[in-house]
Amino acid sequence: xxxxxxxxxxxxxxxxxxxxxxxxxxxxxxxxxxxxxxxxxxxxxxxxxxxxxxxxxxxxxxxxxxxxxxxxxxxxxxxxxxxxxxxxxxxxxxxxxxxxxxxxxxxxxxxxxxxxxxxxxxxxxxxxxxxxxxxxxxxxxxxxxxxxxxxxxxxxxxxxxxxxxxxxxxxxxxxxxxxxxxxxxxxxxxxxxxxxxxxxxxxxxxxxxxxxxxxxxxxxxxxxxxxxxxxxxxxxxxxxxxxxxxxxxxxxxxxxxxxxxxxxxxxxxxxxxxxxxxxxxxxxxxxxxxxxxxxxxxxxxxxxxxxxxxxxxxxxxxxxxxxxxxxxxxxxxxxxxxxxxxxxxxxxxxxxxxxxxxxxxxxxxxxxxxxxxxxxxxxxxxxxxxxxxxxxxxxxxxxxxxxxxxxxxxxxxxxxxxxxxxxxxxxxxxxxxxxxxxxxxxxxxxxxxxxxxxxxxxxxxxxxxxxxxxxxxxxxxxxxxxxxxxxxxxxxxxxxxxxxxxxxxxxxxx
Amino acid sequence: xxxxxxxxxxxxxxxxxxxxxxxxxxxxxxxxxxxxxxxxxxxxxxxxxxxxxxxxxxxxxxxxxxxxxxxxxxxxxxxxxxxxxxxxxxxxxxxxxxxxxxxxxxxxxxxxxxxxxxxxxxxxxxxxxxxxxxxxxxxxxxxxxxxxxxxxxxxxxxxxxxxxxxxxxxxxxxxxxxxxxxxxxxxxxxxxxxxxxxxxxxxxxxxxxxxxxxxxxxxxxxxxxxxxx
Numbered sequence: 001x002x003x004x005x006x007x008x009x010x011x012x013x014x015x016x017x018x019x020x021x022x023x024x025x026x027x028x029x030x031x032x033x034x035x036x037x038x039x040x041x042x043x044x045x046x047x048x049x050x051x052x053x054x055x056x057x058x059x060x061x062x063x064x065x066x067x068x069x070x071x072x073x074x075x076x077x078x079x080x081x082x083x084x085x086x087x088x089x090x091x092x093x094x095x096x097x098x099x100x101x102x103x104x105x106x107x108x109x110x111x112x113x114x115x116x117x118x119x120x121x122x123x124x125x126x127x128x129x130x131x132x133x134x135x136x137x138x139x140x141x142x143x144x145x146x147x148x149x150x151x152x153x154x155x156x157x158x159x160x161x162x163x164x165x166x167x168x169x170x171x172x173x174x175x176x177x178x179x180x181x182x183x184x185x186x187x188x189x190x191x192x193x194x195x196x197x198x199x200x201x202x203x204x205x206x207x208x209x210x211x212x213x214x215x216x217x218x219x220x221x222x223x224x225x226x227x228x229x230x231x232x233x234x235x236x237x238x239x240x241x242x243x244x245x246x247x248x249x250x251x252x253x254x255x256x257x258x259x260x261x262x263x264x265x266x267x268x269x270x271x272x273x274x275x276x277x278x279x280x281x282x283x284x285x286x287x288x289x290x291x292x293x294x295x296x297x298x299x300x301x302x303x304x305x306x307x308x309x310x311x312x313x314x315x316x317x318x319x320x321x322x323x324x325x326x327x328x329x330x331x332x333x334x335x336x337x338x339x340x341x342x343x344x345x346x347x348x349x350x351x352x353x354x355x356x357x358x359x360x361x362x363x364x365x366x367x368x369x370x371x372x373x374x375x376x377x378x379x380x381x382x383x384x385x386x387x388x389x390x391x392x393x394x395x396x397x398x399x400x401x402x403x404x405x406x407x408x409x410x411x412x413x414x415x416x417x418x419x420x421x422x423x424x425x426x427x428x429x430x431x432x433x434x435x436x437x438x439x440x441x442x443x444x445x446x447x448x449x450x451x452x453x454x455x456x457x458x459x460x461x462x463x464x465x466x467x468x469x470x471x472x473x474x475x476x477x478x479x480x481x482x483x484x485x486x487x488x489x490x491x492x493x494x495x496x497x498x499x500x501x502x503x504x505x506x507x508x509x510x
Numbered sequence: 511x512x513x514x515x516x517x518x519x520x521x522x523x524x525x526x527x528x529x530x531x532x533x534x535x536x537x538x539x540x541x542x543x544x545x546x547x548x549x550x551x552x553x554x555x556x557x558x559x560x561x562x563x564x565x566x567x568x569x570x571x572x573x574x575x576x577x578x579x580x581x582x583x584x585x586x587x588x589x590x591x592x593x594x595x596x597x598x599x600x601x602x603x604x605x606x607x608x609x610x611x612x613x614x615x616x617x618x619x620x621x622x623x624x625x626x627x628x629x630x631x632x633x634x635x636x637x638x639x640x641x642x643x644x645x646x647x648x649x650x651x652x653x654x655x656x657x658x659x660x661x662x663x664x665x666x667x668x669x670x671x672x673x674x675x676x677x678x679x680x681x682x683x684x685x686x687x688x689x690x691x692x693x694x695x696x697x698x699x700x701x702x703x704x705x706x707x708x709x710x711x712x713x714x715x716x717x718x719x720x721x722x723x724x725x726x727x728x729x730x731x732x733x734x735x736x737x738x739x
Contacts, residue, residue, distance in 0.1 A: 378596025
């Protein structure tokens with residue numbers, strides 16, 4: 001306590017000299033703390049991003065395989081294709097229908113991996129609902145005027161007409177990506193559940209405008225055509241259990257002209273349990289994709305290796321697509337800013353150490369007589385060291401308090417200063433990956449991003465484009481650590497000097 | 511060593527290594543100094559007086575000899591020299607060696623603070639000592655770099671007395687003062703011996719100090735010889 005008091009008194013009395021040192025340290029510490037604040041903010045944001053991006057993957061048919069099939073089909077003439085279709089056995093027909101689908105067995109097997117947190121299976125196909133008209137398809141057919149009323153389309157080879165609707169099946173309605181991204185929201189009724197999927201309950205969730213136009217409500221039943229079947233047994237009654245609204249489409253419809261009033265592109269999608277959609281499309285045991293959330297982006301490599309092992313022999317047919325590139329596009333600028341801040345932090349701390357070492361050398365060498373006196377009148381080395389330690393600590397404390405205060409003011413500016421340089425790349429990456437409305441047909445688009453009218457990914461990228469340097473508790477703790485570290489470095493010179501000093505050498509000096 | 515003697519130095523030698531070789535700063539010096547006496551060691555500059563004083567004050571370590579202060583053998587390997595410097599001896603230097611950022615009062619309080627004396631007692635005793643030395647009023651709170659040489663030396667004497675030591679070791683106490691001020695300082699030191707019973711050992715080249723000394727020695731080239739009145 002006495003050494004503390006003496007150290008404080010000495011700090012107070014040598015104010016002019018200490019002020020110079022405090023100013024020098026303050027400058028370096030402000031820079032250090034700002035860099036630290038940027039680093040912590042970047043780390044924190046990257047961690048947050050890791051929770052939502054980079055931890056997703058899906059098993060689906062590879063685009064290479066699809067291209068090969070498409071090319072092979074293109075080589076055939078219409079007559080050849082018709083003849084081939086006529087001569088197909090039931091087994092061959094089934095094989096053709098599931099050629100662009102993934103066996104459920106494979107997706108189930110992959111879900112057992114230790115990194116997998118959640119798992120879903122998805123099948124999207126076109127199903128005919130005889131009693132309803134798809135205004136979207138109707139307009140397309142009208143535009144083709146004299147074009148055929150039917151055409152071949154879709155991976156499962158389903159026939160499309162004005163009564164065709166997109167049916168999306170998964171294991172739990174609420175976890176369908178269109179709903180998780182916020183592009184669509186349930187406005188009435190409920191979602192189908194995992195139990196509905198397991199029991200293949202014939203239930204469906206339909207779009208609000210479609211329901212209103214056709215005077216359908218929750219509890220009503222619509223009949224859908226089972227693909228490849230004819231007769232009375234070919235219709236499956238689906239009970240409407242929920243009505244959803246397409247958020248963006250609603251916004252657009254409010255500002256649209258009267259001539260497009262009947263055009264409802266959002267209304268062509270039905271959501272039903274996967275097992276029901278499989279039944280309707282006659283593709284039992286097959287899905288379009290297996291969707292997986294895992295712990296973090298760091299697991300991607302291991303999961304890709306697992307996928308390779310599990311698809312050995314057929315690996316070129318299937319692919320494990322991840323959102324790693326999305327993660328990189330979002331996190332890279334932050335990581336670059338973080339790395340720059342770490343370099344800045346190291347440099348500034350080095351400068352702090354150098355300043356305090358030099359300053360203490362000058363201070364102590366100018367106070368050797370005082371040290372000699374203290375020893376001559378009976379101070380132990382420990383007492384003198386502790387006194388000087390407190391003096392150095394007070395200098396550093398004042399400097400770091402000021403630095404932390406200023407950091408709170410300039411931290412965000414430092415973050416902005418560091419981020420824009422590394423952000424240009426992201427902006428160009430963003431523009432190249434968001435290809436407008438056609439993006440929904442992009443093979444590389446992941447299920448998690450949702451279908452048409454989904455805004456999730458872009459808003460996430462916009463969010464990541466800003467580095468939010470907020471004052472957090474850990475910065476304060478690091479500040480204390482820096483304070484102690486700098487003080488210890490600063491003490492090195494006095495300790496060395498005090499231990500080696502022989503009072504007799506300095507007390508006789510004029 | 512008689513009963514009255516507080517300080518006994520026997521065959522003490524101290525050498526320094528210099529470029530030209532070895533210098534015998536203190537060469538087989540023996541003497542005693544008594545309680546209530548002023549002992550003066552006079553001699554020219556470089557004769558080894560200050561070295562002898564520092565050896566007695568444990569600021570330098572001699573190669574050989576015996577030094578006993580108030581019954582304590584300070585050259586014993588187990589001797590607590592820090593405590594010895596804190597409690598048994600007080601130093602008065604030619605250049606005062608006061609801490610310039612502290613006030614006169616704080617300089618006197620400093621040895622007591624180091625010794626762990628309660629702050630109130632420090633303040634009271636330091637004020638008393640300074641008052642005895644003629645330092646009062648605003649001078650108590652004045653920084654020691656703002657006061658005169660004579661005042662500084664009186665503060666230094668008060669500081670030497672702070673922990674009530676048996677022996678006062680004064681190194682050229684008048685060396686940096688004018689004649690009149692030097693005389694006052696010598697009178698104070700003499701009073702400390704004769705009225706307060708301290709053993710005052712003064713080393714100086716100023717032979718006028720011999721007038722107030724009870725024992726006197728002459729030092730040349732590290733060797734000590736007694737001057738008989």
